Amino acid sequence: MKHLQFIDEYGSFSIKQPENTSYLYFPLASETGLKSSLTPNLGGDSKTDQETFLLEPVSAENLHNNRSVRNFWLVCEKEGIFSATGASAKQEAVKFTALQDQSKITAGFMWHTLERFSSALSLETRITSFIPVNDNVEIMHITVRNQSDSTKDLIPYAAIPIYGRSADNIRDHRNVTSMLHRIRTDSNGVFVRPTMSFDERGHRPNTKIYYVCGCSGSGQAPESFYPTVEDFLGEGGTYTHPRAVCENYSGVPAGTTAAGKEAMGAFRFPRIRLAPGKEAEYILLLGVEGTHEGIARIYEKYNSPDKVRKSLEITKSWWKEKVNTGFHTGDADFDRLMKWICFQPFLRRLFGCSFLPHHDYGRGGRGWRDLWQDCLSLLLMDPNGVGQMIEKNFGGVRIDGTNATIIGDGDGNFIADRNGISRVWMDHALWPQMTTKLYIDQTGDIDILNRQAPYFKDAQSDRGTQIDTLWDAGQGNLLRTEDNNIYTGTILEHLLIQQLTAFYEVGGHNIYRLRGADWNDALDMASEHGESVAFTFAYTGNLRELASMIRLLESRSPVKETKLTEELRILLNDDPELFENTADKINLLASYTQSCRHRVSGRRFSVPLSELAENLEHKADWLTGYLKDHEWIDGGADEGWFNSYYDNHGRAVEGFFPNEVRMILTGQVFAIMGNVASEQQIRKIVNSADHYLYQKEIGGYRLNTDFHELKFDMGRMFGFAYGEKENGAVFSHMTVMYANALYRRGFAKEGWKALKTLAETALDFDTSRIYPGIPEYFRSDGRGMYHYLTGAASWFMMTMITQVFGVRGEAGDLILAPRLMAEQFDDQGKASVSLVFAGKKLDVIYENPDRKDSGAYKVSSSFCEGQKLQTDKLGRAVLPRRMLDTLSGGRHRIIVKLN
DSSP states (O other), X not given: OOSEEEOSTTOOEEEESGGXXXXXXXXXXXXXXXXXXXXXXXXXXXXXXXXXXXXXXOOGGGGGSXXXXXXXXXXXXXXXXXXXXXXXXXXXXXXXSTTSOEEEEEEETTEEEEEEEETTTTEEEEEXXXXXXXXSEEEEEEEEEEOSSSOEEEXXXXXXXXXXXXXXXXXXXXXXXXXXXXXXXXXXXXXXXXXEEOOTTOOXXXXXXXXXXXXXXXXXXXXXXXXXXXXXXXXXXXXXXXXXXXXXXXXXXXXXXXXXXXXXXXXXXXXXXXXXXXXXXXXXXXXXXXXXXXXXXXXXXXXXXXXXXXXXXXXXHHHHHHSOOEEEOSOHHHHHHHHHHHHHHHHHHHHTTTSBXXXXXXXXXXXXXXXXXXXXXHHHHOOTTHHHHHHHHGGXXXXXXXXXXXXXXXXXXXXXXXXXXXXXXXXXXXXXXXXXXXXXXXXXXXXXXXXXXXXXXXXXXXXXXXXXXXXXXXXXXXXXXXXXXXXXXXXXXXXXXXXXXXXXXXXXXXXXXOBTBSSSTTOOSOTTTOEEHHHHHHHHXXXXXXXXXXXXXXXXXXXXXXXXXXXXXGGGOOOXXXXXXXXXXXXXXXXXXXXXXXXXXXXXXXXXXXXXXXXHHHHXXXXXXXHHHHHEEEOSSSOEEEOXXXXXXXXXXXXXXXXXXXXXXXHHHHHHHTTOSOHHHHHHHHHHHHHHTEEGGGTEEOSBOOOOSOOTTTOGGGGSOTTBTTBTSEEHXXXXXXXXXXXXXXXXXXXXXXXXXXXXXXXXXXXXXXXXXXXXXXXXXXXXXXXXXXXXXXXXXXXXXXXXXXXXXXXXXXXXXXXXXXXXXXXXXXXXXXXXXXXXXXXXXXXXXXXXXXXXXXXXXXXXXXXXXXXXXXXXXXXXXXXXXXXOSSEEEEEEEEO
């Protein structure tokens, strides 16, 4: 970490001359909707949703310009002009030279401070930016300090371009939509209220007011205003050389109005005389509100330095408390990186998948996987209400086992596809069960399987192959019975339908069909004949885990059977001869989907839980044998791996080809995680992955080898340059899942290698060129890409807690089974994790005085607040739920001795 340094245990960091690194941006957000990104010179954007952008929307390639910079200018009448953000033509001209300003960014969870010093003017500025937790306002607290030995006469200017409309209008009717702007100045700022939201499908009256307000630290209001871009830039001026600043153009007074032009939140403060060593403070407020009264409330709340400082401390404390998981290992930088990784799931929940510069796709909603994988991190950090969230999310499952793909606001709100595009991702049934399993393990709430949930209904039917012509939107989006009653089934029934319909939807090789894609969205050109061996492995593991959940339910419930919808009976066929016959399986599935295309009968049948579990185990056993017999690629004595896919011509994608070896990591991950691969096969897979996929200097394991082919019969990924995104980049999400799978199967050394290499690359700023955290992927030169909003963070955190530190729930009890390597302990042989489990704040401390590796030590004794814990037959320390429930508030220490 040559340039970037951590400055506290919470992961706060500093970096000098950050503007010399491209593509850097930092996230700020509130819990109520405002979302911002900041570049090192305070470029970036700010918005509440796709329709409401305060600042002009930016993508990664827009970060190089200074158009959307939040600027603060100082005119020193005798010595020149200075931008506190560095975004002036003169400062740009001396960039990378000895005359460049000294600059530094210091940042932590949801706050960002830019410091800049001009040796030519002897001026030092500091701009702290943050968004309070419960208000839609971005605050800039600016301090100007005279570092010279003479008094300076300064004229300060604030300059923030106001975009004020939908992101769709960035090129669609950009000029036309500026004509909708109605702009007004008052004593403290510039206000923009467009007359309407422009949408050719149906224009709507606008109710949003976009604003930039400001005052000095002593409460002085601006003295003049530049409410349009043309006013501020002047004829021929630019954002880095605005004529209003450079030529001291007169502004307009408060009370001025303008219309039909691009708006500018720009104003000039009264001239100040700053004595040597003295400071002046300014506050800028930029945001979106529905009323002028709302803006007045915001202004009154934050119109003094003391109010701003108090709010900043509240904001810092709020997010520190939210990120309530902490690690102590032998590497302090790794521990602080983990703070950011634990913070990233919160960012994804707030930003969705569309609202940071690299994430410039979609319209802000979350996808089906996001709903479930984000719950993984919440279960480990903020589990309150997750059970209800899970129950509501099951309302997005269709009776044919597919699910809604348009997610509404809030939990459990799903929307029918207005365009009638039948999109089916074949992996979607995997994640709800994974999340529900973790929930049951963490809470012991096995009874969630008995709770009722409705089914989603729209025109799509027969797993996206047919349209239900009897359905229309007036019937609503809930499945009904023949008697027109809303039908609900247990969560268990939802899980069964998802797993069993997937089991029968197979292709020509008797492997689960790929359909629109699996986890890898870029495998989207093999919907007719493509098959996903990778996720067939995953579903095999799911069938076994669902069976184990059913057996747990049986053991804890006085009722030993469950009621299921009558239509589902056909899916419980338990004939191995049927399993072998592809055509018969497809026909059976068609019989099921046709029987419930429009409605269900409403009749139910009872089945013993033990019989249900056994049925699923038979299917899992058959799949395991079939996959081992048909998909293993023999690489010799020490190597081998599984084929992951069949392309749209029905050909195996991986293996030894005339000009190259083709290997994909995904199939290996799920073969290991799904308990299909044997230990001997895992060793061969590891050797093959190290041989063909591992590249330490760019993050570790690539997603695939170079196929040297576009493969239009597989997906768009093969059109990407090799080493970019899904085509051969080090894709963090899959690498972390590879590590997780290895840990689960007892291969701790190999799992740690995968995690460690990712972390080391992220922390090597000269290579990754990102702020702390885990990116979606590392490209071919090691630069971290698509930062912050990645499911890899949830999986990394979960793997560190539940596998590396081995602190995990099992049917509600707390299990302690560490797989830490020797290097992960500190000099005293200690390693610890702090977390919340069962509502209790716990510090789990492992003592390994001889610093042995995983596999060389075992739990010798363990204590919770001095009370000895039992060790189970697997050698794990166990803290039973009943003991957890007796613990009082406050923090509790658990000490586990290893030898």
